[in-house]
Amino acid sequence: MSSLALALRLTPYLSRSSSLRQTGLQQTKLRDAGLPILAFGTVTALLLTVAGGSQVFWSWSDDIAGTYQALAVVAMVLLVIPLLTLGASAARLAARRRDDRLASLRLLGASSATVVWMTVIESTLLAAIGAVAGAGLYACAAPFLGLIQFRGQAISGHAWLSVPSILGCILAVCVLAAASAALGLRKVVLTPLGVRTRQKTEGAHWVRGLIAAVVVVFGVVAMGMLSSFGAFMVIIAVMGGCFGLALLALNLMGPWVLRLQASSQLKRAKRPEQLLAARTVLESPKESWRQVGGVAMTSFVGVFVGVGMAVADTMGGSASDETTLLVRDINTGVMITLLGSFLMVACSAGVNQAAAVLDRASTLVALDRVGMPQKLMVAARVKAVMSPLLLVAGISAAAAAALVLPLVGPALLTRPVVFLTVGGVFAAGFLLVRLALAAGTAQISQVLARPERYASMDS
């Protein structure tokens, strides 16, 4: 029997057998399926909305159309890259809880190919369900999207993507989910016993930081040489590429930064919640990054939004009708970009926080047994998440500022509206994460109220 055939046979069987567990049934389903579907649905809905909302810019061909298209590319990169990151994170969320079961299968003799196929099938199915739901949400939002005005006219029917485009987006989300899940299985495939006994923690090598720094430096240099690239479309492509690569680099570097910070905090920890918070991050820097990565991305976006508002501000005094429209449209664009970014943060924080509590349910019960008050458990969790937020948000904003400096110059970058915007974005992002943590606290109470349900959820 081929690996694929075996995987097709085993996947429904394992899904059914996990649903027969008597304890924590609803919570298991929520964590293993509901949350990833929600995440994929949000990603798809936002991707389609961004694509639909920006396609109107490519229908113009006059002199100023290029300016709109350049701004649209920037906005799309600032939204699409974080959305794809969220999608990959959702795929890892869906796959992570299966790691233990899949490791057991490897130890029983299942081939690597079988295990990979099983993961790909499950993740793709969840992504497909979520993506179709997301497309439905986009269809509900499109009429309202059509009311948004650019260049003095509502975008109307331009907000609707063609059916092949929508299907293409759904397919892209599924491919992203499958690829992310398969890549994340390397550890299970190579060292199944290590996964089962949790001998080694997830590392975050310093090479990540080095690569990220090189990419940002490369981006800054490229931005400084934009005018030498000649054709306008090439300039737009280079600009978009630099911003996109920088966002990806931040995503790569994030876990390493968190590991460094947590190592330092571990040495200085004096109280139980400080010790636990540091060890929680060190146990899995990548998982910790998933909790805060959304805010880091939004901070990156915040700098561009602030610069956009500063640009609009400086142009506001001009008497030209076209320029007045452009200023208004820039403000509209930055608000939409910011809104999309915050929706992404809210989804990311909410999904990952909910999953984090369920994932650590048996640990919470163990802490309760040793007499740790619930408020200390909550304090440890809050510290593990909020402590790195300021650092990663600051690094992201600094990287964005470095990239945009060659474009706009220091005078524009240091205008008060930029600092106010970035500060506002920090505050709003932190608030969203804090709200997600508060929702998770209620979950902790539920877990501790019925500890017998969760005492062996990890087995």
Added chain:
Amino acid sequence: MNAILHAQQLTKHYPGSVALDHVDFAAVAGESIAIIGPSGSGKTTLLHCLAGILRPDAGTVTLTSAAGPIRLDSLGDGALSRLRREEFGFVFQQGMLLPELTALENVALALMLNGTDRTTSEARAAEWLAALGLAGMEQRKLGELSGGQVQRVAIARAQVTGARIVFADEPTGALDSATSNEVLDVLLHSVAANGRTLLVVTHDPNVAARCQRVVELRDGRIVADTGRAVPSPSQPSSPSQPAPAATDFKGAFNV
């Protein structure tokens, strides 16, 4: 005899079954008590009710303390948490240790939760680990320890705070017989050397035979409660192994 823990008419229902049926129970300070019975007899439910982990549907559980008797069944979550930090220690079959912490940190955490500073906590934790044969393994994660070593960490954590009562639920259930004997030696000797009370749930008659008293449950009721003459803790578990002296543990700790 002064009972340190006293339960009266304990009753606990689960859907479709009666886990505890008007159970009366008392434990004297310094006793080692095995609670035995077939699967589903209510052993773990009794242990959890006595430890304040489960609230009984009826009946009372009273802990004798210096400040007077404490009714566990009427305490709030905060008070129960404090009891678990200060008066009780737990050793479970699956350990219930934290995989992200090292062996040392797992033991030290129990002291830190009581307000002891980290340096002192880790120093005392290291003493306990060394006394239980884990010297040099303080920085290992649980995945790097054998099953028997993990249970020794759990035993250290259960007692490092000076808990008066240690509750053990199938502490050797997942271990082979040789390792079970070693872990049981460690548990019984360390508990006895420090004058603590031990309640151990087990289905293993060999474990029960090592305790001073055996309580047997069946269908949620105590059907036998026998104080037994057992070898003193100084006698070895097997002829070939010299037993650690009871004072070995007592001398190592100033609890």
